[in-house]
Each structure stands twice: as structure tokens, then as C-alpha cells.
Amino acid sequence: MEPLRIARWKSDARAAVSLYYDDGTDSAFEMVVPALLRRRIPGTFYLCCGWYEGDKAPQLARWSLCRGHPEIVLGNHTWSHCGVQGPEDLAGQLARNAEGLRAVTGLPARALVSAGIPC
Numbered sequence: 291m292e293p294l295r296i297a298r299w300k301s302d303a304r305a306a307v308s309l310y311y312d313d314g315t316d317s318a319f320e321m322v323v324p325a326l327l328r329r330r331i332p333g334t335f336y337l338c339c340g341w342y343e344g345d346k347a348p349q350l351a352r353w354s355l356c357r358g359h360p361e362i363v364l365g366n367h368t369w370s371h372c373g374v375q376g377p378e379d380l381a382g383q384l385a386r387n388a389e390g391l392r393a394v395t396g397l398p399a400r401a402l403v404s405a406g407i408p409c
Contacts, residue, residue, distance in 0.1 A: 309333040310406065313339075313367065319352060336367035336406040339390030343385055354394050364391055366405040380407075 299306045309326070313317045316339035326333045335353075342350030364372035368374065368383040369390070388403045397403065 310365075311335045312406070313338060313357060313371065314364075316349065316354065319349075323356065323362060326361055330361060331362070333363040334363040334365050334404065335408075336365040337387075337391065337393075337394075338367045338371040339387050340369040341371065350390070350394060357396055362397055363404070366391060366403045367408070393404070 299305075309335060311333060314335050318335055322333065323335075335356075337353065339350060339396070353364060356364065366384055366387045368380070369387040370383060374380040374383055381383065384405055392396070392399065392401065392402055
């Protein structure tokens with residue numbers, strides 16, 4: 291009988307890689323997301339929902355297409371990406387952006403959203 295051991299990575303893989311994409315650009319949605327889905331490779335995309343106000347709202351809404359794909363995770367990258375002016379401003383930027391991400395992804399209000407701070 292083989293001794294009990296803990297695998298370092300899922301399915302006892304030899305290694306793991308995490309792919310993170312900054313800012314949720316058009317090229318990330320149009321080129322990277324399809325490439326990752328074709329290969330079943332996970333990736334996290336950090337979006338700034340404030341970039342998509344007004345006439346750009348459809349560009350944010352299209353990220354909702356990733357909902358049914360567990361490989362694609364949307365993360366919080368602050369509302370404006372313009373830098374924060376202290377802890378309170380950071381908390382407000384993250385909270386506002388998380389609300390936008392939840393609207394796009396359909397996550398419940400209490401669901402955790404990862405954050406990647408700009409710069």
C-alpha cells in the first residue's frame with residue numbers, strides 16, 4: 291500500500307500557473323478570453339467598471355458572457371484606476387467596483403471578489 295501524501299497541485303500535476311490580466315481591455319476580452327476557453331486554461335481579469343460608464347456600458351456588459359465559464363474569473367481593480375488618496379478612498383473604490391462586478395457576474399452581494407490594486 292502506497293503511503294498517504296498530499297498532492298501539491300490539483301490532479302497531482304507537476305506545477306501550476308496563474309494568469310492575471312490587468313484592466314479588462316478590449317483585446318483581453320476579444321483575444322485572450324477565447325484563447326483560454328479553447329484550451330481550458332483559467333485566467334483572472336481585473337476590471338475597472340468606472341471605465342465603462344455611459345456609451346461604453348455594453349463593453350462591460352459583455353463580460354457577463356464569462357458567467358458560465360469557471361475558467362474565467364473577474365476581479366476588482368478599483369472603480370477608476372486613477373490612484374487612491376488613502377484607505378477610505380481605497381475602500382470606497384473597491385466597494386463601488388465590486389458592486390459593478392456583481393451586477394455583471396450575477397454574484398450574490400456577500401460573494402467574495404478578489405482584488406488587484408493598480409500600479
